[in-house]
Amino acid sequence: MADITIVSSSMFQPQNINQTGQKKIHLTPFDLDILYVDYPQRGLLFPKPDPETHFISRLKTSLSTALEIYFPFAGRLVKVNNLEDNTVSFYIDCDNGLGARFVHAESKSLSVSDILQPHCSVPDFMNHFFPVFNVKSCDGVSEPLLTIQVTEIKDGVFISFCYNHLVADGVSMWGFFHTWSKICSSGSDFVHQPLVLKRWFLDGIDYPIHIPVSETETSPPPPRNNELSSVPITEDRVFHFTKKNISDLKAKANSEVGSSDLKISSLQAVSAHMWRSIIRHNALSREGETHCKVAVDIRQRMNPPLEKECFGNMVYLPTATATVGELLDRGLGWAALQISKFVSSQTNEKHKTFAEEWIRNFPIIKSGVGSRMAGDSIVVAGSARFEVYNNDFGWGKPIAVRAGPGNSISGKLVLFQGIDEGSIDIQATLWSDVLVNLLADVEFLEHVTIV
Structure with missing residues (x-):
């Protein structure tokens, strides 16, 4: 076990909670659908700041x-x-002043x-290096x-965050992180516009939603045969x-698609390559x-569109589905086209229908060992559009970015800007035997750079 010790843990509130609006x-429904999903966890590795700058106090x-x-x-x-109808409802209380937690840790041996x-x-x-484990969105009532x-490590510092997905998505979280770094590096000179909260509430839906x-x-069922050893081990x-890897995959996918009205994007080509390669080694x-969820x-x-930077959770996971035979036999372009079709189908009407059906059926995603993927799916989270390397707290830009162990099911892929x-970098969580086979797969490695 790593010799990481906690130096301190404290709570921090806004400087002026009376102006929160x-x-x-x-x-x-998009929020409540992930009530039992783990807090997402991300972190950035930085060079070591000069201790004389008192950077912990500045942070x-x-x-x-x-x-x-x-x-x-x-x-x-x-x-x-809600005792009157035997339901529960949830909301975010922004005015209780309880604050966010700041944990200061150190390791004297790691570099x-x-x-x-x-x-x-x-x-x-x-x-x-991440502060919470197995904490789910619903735990936000106490966490x-x-x-x-x-x-702090010998020659660097790792800054990580874990956040409740009911409150924010990656767009909002990285927006916060960038703002925090700007304030830390520029002090009182930094000027930021007031936060724009998402304003979308569907007609005909009463809030709060009663579940x-x-x-x-x-109550997740126990692992098969009641033996924890039957659960495969995952590795990251x-x-x-590289830019050339991506360009080659995109060109290959579009050439295979041919005359389709849909053009394959870089993300869709890379996702299709990962989907086909992982499934090829899952013995299905x-x-x-x-399934491929992006x-x-x-x-x-x-409709009307929301502000691009509005704060909140505004993410949906459309699912492309194919038989294993189809996926492996029909090529990269066909797989990428399936992803493209489902992404393109995400319209206002589609989301309105999802919300209405969700309120009728409440298909809340459950998590736990009993709901582990059977190796038949991948989930593509994160985005290469997030400018993770543009966060400087005053002592230099990041060296690397990593995802934490939250939601660590086999097939989880977290995309980052390279x-x-x-x-593009993809942190993949895979069963150990799948990873071994993937690293020996010539077709997969043709379009990936191992550094």
Whole structure:
């Protein structure tokens, strides 16, 4: 186990909670659908700052200022028991002043080279660089909606965050992180516009939404044969796609699609390559179904569209489905086209229908060992559009970015902007045997750069 020790843990509130404006945020079906999903976890590795700059104190002070702008992170989830109809409802209380948690940790033995291992292997000790484990969105009634951990190592510092997905998505979280870094580096000179909260509430839906109590009770079944050893072990590995890797995959996919009205994007080509390659080594029946879920920002897909930077959770996971045989036999272009079709179909009417059906059926995603993927799916989270390397707290830009252990099911792929212009990094969580086979797959490695 890594020798990471906690130096301190404290709560930080906005400097002026009386100017937060909106006090209560109701939750939409898109929010409530992920009530039992783990807090997303991300982190950036930085060079070591000069101790004389008192950077920990600067980070704490600037965090309070950032929370004055991004005030929902300082609130809490509230669960209301509606005894009159045996339901529960939830909302975000932005005005309780409980704040976000800041954890200061250190390791006297670990260095940057230990984190940046050869071939982009992600060591197990990285889990200790993130402050929470197995905390779900519904736990926001007692857990902070945002927790920051700053871990000092011998020649660097790792700044990680874990946030409640009911409150925000990647667009909003990285917006907060960038604002925090700007405040820390520029102090009082930084000027930020007031936060724009999402304003979309469907006609005909009453808020708060009442959920039957039975739908919020979870008791995951035990692992098969009641043996934990029957659950395969997962490992994480970062795959690097250079600008040329991506260009080649995109050109190959579009050439195979031919005269289709839909053009394959870079993300769709890379996602299709990962989907086909992973499924090829999962020992599935050719007649069985396989799924590819890609996180889509729906802000600009609504009618009227929402502001591009509005704060909140506005992500949906459309699912492309194929039989294993189809996926493997029909080529990269066909797989990418399936993804493209489902992404293109995400319209205002589609989301309105989803919300209406959700309220009728309450298909809340359950998590836990009993709901582990059977190796038949991949989930593509994150985005190469997030400018993760443009965050400078005053002592230099990041060296690397990593995802934490939250929602670590086999087939989870987290996309990041690569450190080189036009490149993409994907942190993949895969069963160990699948990863071994993937690293020996010549067809897969043809379009991936191992660094």
